[in-house]
Amino acid sequence: ELLGAPAGTPMRVLELLGVCFVAGLVTAPLALLVSGQPRSIVLSALWVAFPMAGLSLVREGHGGEGLMALLLLSKIGDIAGYYVGNAIGRTHPFPRLSPGKTTEGCLGSLLAGVALGHLCQSLGWLGEPTLGPMSGLLFGGAINLASQAGDLLESCAKRAAGVKDSSGAFGPSGGTLDVVDSLLLSVPLGLAVWPLLFQAGSSPGV
Numbered sequence: 001e002l003l004g005a006p007a008g009t010p011m012r013v014l015e016l017l018g019v020c021f022v023a024g025l026v027t028a029p030l031a032l033l034v035s036g037q038p039r040s041i042v043l044s045a046l047w048v049a050f051p052m053a054g055l056s057l058v059r060e061g062h063g064g065e066g067l068m069a070l071l072l073l074s075k076i077g078d079i080a081g082y083y084v085g086n087a088i089g090r091t092h093p094f095p096r097l098s099p100g101k102t103t104e105g106c107l108g109s110l111l112a113g114v115a116l117g118h119l120c121q122s123l124g125w126l127g128e129p130t131l132g133p134m135s136g137l138l139f140g141g142a143i144n145l146a147s148q149a150g151d152l153l154e155s156c157a158k159r160a161a162g163v164k165d166s167s168g169a170f171g172p173s174g175g176t177l178d179v180v181d182s183l184l185l186s187v188p189l190g191l192a193v194w195p196l197l198f199q200a201g202s203s204p205g206v
Contacts, residue, residue: 050184051184052180054183054187054188055067055071055183062127066194069126072120073113073120075147076112076144077144079112080113081109085102085106090102090103091103097152101152110144113147117137117140119136121139126198128198129197135198143189143190147182150183
């Protein structure tokens with residue numbers, strides 16, 4: 001508990017959002033100063049706050065292994081998509097929004113997410129499956145698609161602002177928003193579908 005709200009209650013969600021929003025307000029200006037491009041600090045803070053609060057809920061509800069699984073599933077697609085796209089990418093499904101993305105890279109990203117979802121289930125990180133092996137495959141695929149959508153959503157915001165990266169805080173990887181973009185949709189989707197595909201896994205706090 002942070003300020004006293006019991007875990008699993010609506011007040012706990014609001015509490016986490018408030019704490020993460022304040023943290024976003026503190027860190028967002030630093031990223032904006034590095035980029036040299038003025039942004040809405042409040043919008044940046046909200047962008048970071050929602051997935052960060054969601055990760056706290058994942059940690060409480062599914063333990064450290066569940067949190068690790070969700071983070072890996074949210075980010076593995078970026079790596080797989082990058083290498084597959086560079087190796088065999090030919091067609092570009094989003095030429096205006098994200099010209100670097102390729103159809104082949106997106107498919108490679110999805111396959112990597114599905115495979116990793118199966119592995120995470122096999123390791124017991126996700127809980128007891130309700131659909132057998134399909135639970136891990138579906139979970140991995142759903143998280144990957146949400147991650148890719150989050151990346152495209154951030155690309156849309158950057159194109160509207162006329163910049164390539166949200167900042168240069170992390171060098172070639174961009175700024176804070178570029179790092180957490182895949183979590184923007186994957187975290188809430190993960191929280192929503194987890195109970196449908198798995199029974200309760202490790203106890204909160206484990």
